[in-house]
Amino acid sequence: MAVQGSPSAHPQRFDLVVTGGLLTDPLRDGPEPGDLAVQDGRIAAVGAPGTLDGHRRLDAAGLLVTPGLIDLHTHVYAPRTDLGVPADDIGVRQGVTTVVDAGSCGSDHWTDFSDNVVRPAATRVLSWLNISRHGLVHGRRELSRGPDDIDEAATEKVLRDHPGQVRGIKVRMSSSVLGDSGLAPLRAAKRVAARVGRPVMVHVGNEPPRLGDVLDLLGAGDVVTHAFHGKPGGLLGSEPEARAAVERGVRLDIGHGSASLSFTAAERALAAGFTPYTISTDLHARNTAGPVHSLVTTLNKLLALGLTPQQVIRCATLHAARVLGLDGELGTLRPGSAADLTLLRTADTAMTLTDSEGVTRTCAAPLEAVTTVRAGAPVAPR
CATH class of the missing domain: 3.20.20.140 (Metal-dependent hydrolases)
Structure with a gap:
């Protein structure tokens, strides 16, 4: 998923733009800075930072923007x-x-x-x-x-x-x-x-x-x-x-x-x-x-x-x-797919984790859920 574009490339105003985040396409090796637009409950466009306009904006600065x-x-x-x-x-x-x-x-x-x-x-x-x-x-x-x-x-x-x-x-x-x-x-x-x-x-x-x-x-x-x-x-x-x-x-x-x-x-x-x-x-x-x-x-x-x-x-x-047989509908940030997104933060404090047998291991940089977008509508996790 190449993140590209200019302000004139997407002149319309979308329902929602997730801006400032690191778009994390599972098909790629790592995240890229970019904006993502949502229209009618679906991903409508991806673009370089600052190139997309929306009636609502969701600030994802410093966050990983992943498929839901x-x-x-x-x-x-x-x-x-x-x-x-x-x-x-x-x-x-x-x-x-x-x-x-x-x-x-x-x-x-x-x-x-x-x-x-x-x-x-x-x-x-x-x-x-x-x-x-x-x-x-x-x-x-x-x-x-x-x-x-x-x-x-x-x-x-x-x-x-x-x-x-x-x-x-x-x-x-x-x-x-x-x-x-x-x-x-x-x-x-x-x-x-x-x-x-x-x-x-x-x-x-x-x-x-x-x-x-x-x-x-x-x-x-x-x-x-x-x-x-x-x-x-x-x-x-x-x-x-x-x-x-x-x-x-x-x-x-x-x-x-x-x-x-x-x-x-x-x-x-x-x-x-x-x-x-x-x-x-x-x-x-x-x-x-x-x-x-x-x-x-x-x-x-x-x-x-x-x-x-x-x-x-x-x-x-x-x-x-x-x-699930839903490749292309879910699990991707590609335009046309469902606008289901998860915004994750990488914590800077290590976390001790316990398995089913009471054994522990340490995760040095754990992920934390910040915001969920379901069918284009943001929901704040507990």
Whole structure:
């Protein structure tokens, strides 16, 4: 994204101009000074500093102007599930313009979820629909009753009827969820996903099933969330299958959660060449006060592990948009895309951060959310 232009290049007055900031295009190596114009809820133009005029001006001096952050794994089905938190509390009020609910809702409750969570939120709310028909509404062993928990036809219908909101299927593949179901729910999710052309997000954790057996069933575009947990097994316990999965396009996601980001495990995985494709939080009612806190805090934890600011921003913008099949609409500062923006400050005070196991690391220059712009409208984070 070349930032260029002169005052005569864009003579019109736009709805909003974000001025004085460092435009941070995930496709580039670093930020560039420039102005960004918004018209009718979309990015209308980018230009050199001082070249764009707007009815309103948002001063971004000294701030990174990034595409709106996308949290690929959250739980926002409140109050129907005991984990649900209000979408805006972890969305626009924390510098995040899009949250994706990861399996709180299944086909049985989609209408209620859409009416009472998606529509009222200022934050864009998308969904990974749970392969379990009842999602997490009746508890967190949603796949323990075998075939009675899954209605493939109903799941497929929701995906076909609501393609803009439902971006894929969620299935939790760990022993605490499955009972005696084994790999059958994942196979069901893959069948439905193949019929509608959408990816699957797979929760991994305590074995069985063995991670390698789960990975063998996944293909290009599918997502493994909680990929950097510290439980027995993990990526390095199934290293051949993990390398083969990444090579064929399976994406590794952080999915921090209460028990699924281990600094030690992540450091070993990073050293072995496993890099997260996306960074998400798994925020829910039991971890907003810690250890997760927010998506920006989670980005800082990956900075503490050696990723660069451009890498973590790319993971939570461009890469997340690609997972959702929304590349070009979200995750970019290119004209024509949605005017969802996050303005970030780089703090000059180091921050001590805690993982899911109580282990700490230090981020020397943490990011802080300053302002969110959602569909062209500024919102001040809490």
